[in-house]
Amino acid sequence: DTEVTQTPKHLVMGMTNKKSLKCEQHMGHRAMYWYKQKAKKPPELMFVYSYEKLSINESVPSRFSPECPNSSLLNLHLHALQPEDSALYLCASSPRFEGKTQYFGPGTRLLVL
């Protein structure tokens, strides 16, 4: 089973809302990633968790707050977003952090009004 699941598939939120994106994998992977992807562009790395600890934060604004409650679950909490934050948010996991294959979820399409 090489599946990474993400919920919700689509999300529309206002600039004052608080919402969360959820990512789950049951492959025993110990590294999990959040990416942001704009149309016709490659994914941009936001955060990396390795063994449930935040390893990389690519200078992401504080209105994005990641959380890794356990080795299978990764959340991205959203608060006070801007319209330019509208994008496809992708979660990925890999067996470990360091050059290993990343498996991607289907993404959450976010629209900020």
Added chain:
Amino acid sequence: AQSVTQLGSHVSVSEGALVLLRCNYSSSVPPYLFWYVQYPNQGLQLLLKYTSAATLVKGINGFEAEFKKSETSFHLTKPSAHMSDAAEYFCAVSPGNQFYFGTGTSLTVIP
């Protein structure tokens, strides 16, 4: 610095024709190399990966890629394009604990 260059942001081929998508990398150490495909409104799906075993790597959906160290290339090919191959293709390199994507190539298949 590590980077990936995909030549040609748009490639069009006729159905049944050869598909060739180009990827060149720069890396100071032997890297892991990947090709991913992304269909509209979906996530990235792994097509194939090179991890220093065989230089010719076979992937899913009839795709394959050849690692050429002397040319620092990892081009993706498929002998005969199918309409369902129309998608965005990303090359990626992972020389260590980072993952670098190319800018992507949009493949159009003409019936």
